[in-house]
Amino acid sequence: MREVRIDLGSLIASSLVTYLIWRTISPGEQAREITWQEFQTAFLEKGLVEKLTVVNGSRVRVHLRKEAAAQVYPDSPLNHGTIYFSIGSVESFERRLDEAQKELGIPSHERIPVQYRDEISWTGTLISFVPTLLVIGSILWFSRRASAGSGQSGIFGIGKSRAKLFNHETDIKTKFKDVAGMDEAKQEIMEFVSFLKTPEQYQKLGAKIPRGAILSGPPGTGKTLLAKATAGEADVPFFSVSGSEFVEMFVGVGPSRVRDLFAKARKNAPCIIFVDEIDAIGKSRAKGNFTGGNDERESTLNQLLTEMDGFNTTEQVVVLAGTNRPDVLDKALMRPGRFDRHIVIDRPTMEGRKQIFLVHLKKIVTTEEMDYLSGRLAALTPGFAGADIANCVNEAALIGAREKADTVTMKHFEQAIERVIGGLERKSLVLSPEEKRTVAYHEAGHAICGWFFRWADPLLKVSIIPRGQGALGYAQYLPQGDSYLMSMSQLMDRMAMTLGGRVSEELHFPTVTTGASDDFNKATQMANAMVTKWGMSPTVGTLYFDSSDEKLHKPFSEETGRKIDEEVKRIVEEAYLRCRELLEEKKELVGIVAEELLRKEVLSREDMVRLIGKRPWDDHREFEKFFGERPGSKAHP
Structure with a gap:
């Protein structure tokens, strides 16, 4: 019809x-x-x-x-x-x-x-009705546009769920083999896949149906990707929706959309519902609300709690939720019976980064040896999440295409990492000879400190080409593996290396510049954490003070605050004296590195070995494996 x-x-x-x-x-x-x-x-x-x-x-x-x-x-x-x-x-x-x-x-x-x-x-009567007709027409037009994405027509579809349905036969092609760097999370979430595939295996032993899992972790670590892979492995429909799509300006829309979403899910059971950024509706109700007007969000949360653990608990509907802020979620959401599992997806380790690089490198045209390439890139990218790694690989391909290269080489990958970490080269920023000389000696001070302090990170590359916003120089270091614990010696060496730029300026120029502002910020933050969080001050003792800007009052007295200030100053001064002592001893080497920087603008690790000799401390085994001499390779000229 x-x-x-x-x-x-x-x-x-x-x-x-x-x-x-x-x-x-x-x-x-x-x-x-x-x-x-x-x-x-x-x-x-x-x-x-x-x-x-x-x-x-x-x-x-x-x-x-x-x-x-x-x-x-x-x-x-x-x-x-x-x-x-x-x-x-x-x-x-x-x-x-x-x-x-x-x-x-x-x-x-x-x-x-x-x-x-x-x-x-x-x-006149008709003309007087024109404003009313315009208002009615505008409401109908906006409601039709608002409901266009959800497949509903007219204002009556505003309470319908906007969740996107992925059919397992056509849309979901992601499998666990496509998800790398999170072996523990995959192993834990496999339980949901087994339940959706063979529920009778669990039900015959009297096991209750797991209702859902919270996937938490930093941005870009692959929470949504893991949820899609779960649906792809289980061969079930997958409903994807964002938490912000439940909240509208109209009262009652959020709870109505939650009811509609779960009604659709029950019709397609067994299935998976994935709510991304659930903290948009799941924030704790116990915390004070200074903005007012949170009734709609709370009503939506209450409806979600009811749907997840109400009277209808026999359906094979699994709810997965992703969030970057698990600490702000309501306790009622986190209790067993609703989200039974809390799966933490952290940034990948070096081995995890290597696996992620291997996944993304399959799409890149390169003649490099895959095992060596992925290992070297993993060592160069500590702290990178999956999204950062994907961006890095794509950036390398863009650089190769920009240079009209036939394949993507190691040089392109290293340039991509430098661009992601340090920012884009600002070739249009031309420094005066005096400024360029100051930057060279500043960066040389950092390089010498990193070379001779035992617990400092090994130097990979130092440059005086301006990058990013306000960075006139750039030094790249390789952390000693994925460190989870740091000793006081490591912290003091790193703090001294951070102050190396200012100390070098003091030793080689009659006056200092403003270039060490960011170095001071890092050193002060590190020393403050040593005193207030890590118990490394004998005066303050083993106490923990969270003095973040979000708190209205400091968690310590004025006397304790004075002691903290004195200890932070003392630690920074000790690091400064250690740095000055080293650079006074190695003043000639600082001049050699700085003059070479002025000539070449970029120095690599091989250049540093040629200029001042091998580093006196043993490097990390991964460093030697991927940044030492390769069999059959020629020495750097």
């Missing part, structure tokens, strides 16, 4: 235009306005007036005698139209009409009859 749709706005507009045209061309509706003097001399004194009608107390319609009007105006359409004149008030009109008829000597019984009538102008 063919559907006939009528546009309300077009119908109203066409009706209004038709009426106005009819009023314009209709002969019975023609009208002519005259003055009182013209009415008195041309019509009243000649006896052409049959009667008068006062309309709405402001106008007088003149009705002429037909035979008299036809004689006076034989070729005029007035005998078919209306003649009227305006009056100020009814009282003045009646007085003037009586005086005029008295002057003409008209007897009282033959005087012109006067009628009084209230009439409504249809044109």
